[in-house]
């Protein structure tokens with residue numbers, strides 16, 4: 001099966017997951033900035049980092065241009081992978097991938113360290129009581145994300161896509 005693994009990554013988390021998946025599937029991971037052509041692949045596996053609840057802009061644009069074929073998505077985000085927020089962020093990517101006729105066959109999401117500069121900025125941006133203010137719970141979640149993606153995340157991604165590909169072949 002001919003597989004394209006494509007990713008968008010600002011600080012490296014999604015790239016690490018993409019490389020683990022690509023290695024497992026004996027291919028290479030391609031940066032979306034190279035605008036890879038999805039034509040001729042049996043399966044596209046596209047990864048994004050979550051930006052305000054949705055795929056980041058570069059992957060958003062690329063996914064939105066898919067007009068057919070099979071696609072699976074993966075993503076990294078600061079929140080816990082088992083949160084409702086994570087489920088919605090993955091659904092947002094799947095919806096976008098399938099918007100113009102591609103068949104969405106899977107999705108995987110895991111936590112990824114949040115850029116410390118962003119955390120500092122957010123701390124200063126919203127006063128206590130504001131819906132986006134940094135509560136102790138939020139800070140604990142961000143601290144938890146610090147070690148991700150870890151070996152368990154990479155291994156889960158490898159397992160997920162190996163199983164998916166064998167179910168399609």
Ligand SMILES: Cc1cc2nc3c(=O)[nH]c(=O)nc-3n(C[C@H](O)[C@H](O)[C@H](O)COP(=O)(O)O)c2cc1C
Nearest residue numbers: 009010011012013014049050052053076078079112
């Ligand atoms: C501008 C910005 C917006 C973000 N928005 C969210 C968000 O809505 N939800 C979330 O859980 N994480 C959010 N994050 C955290 C990133 O999705 C997370 O750290 C991701 O692993 C970064 O991936 P990368 O290293 O591949 O760039 C945001 C990060 C940035 C910089």
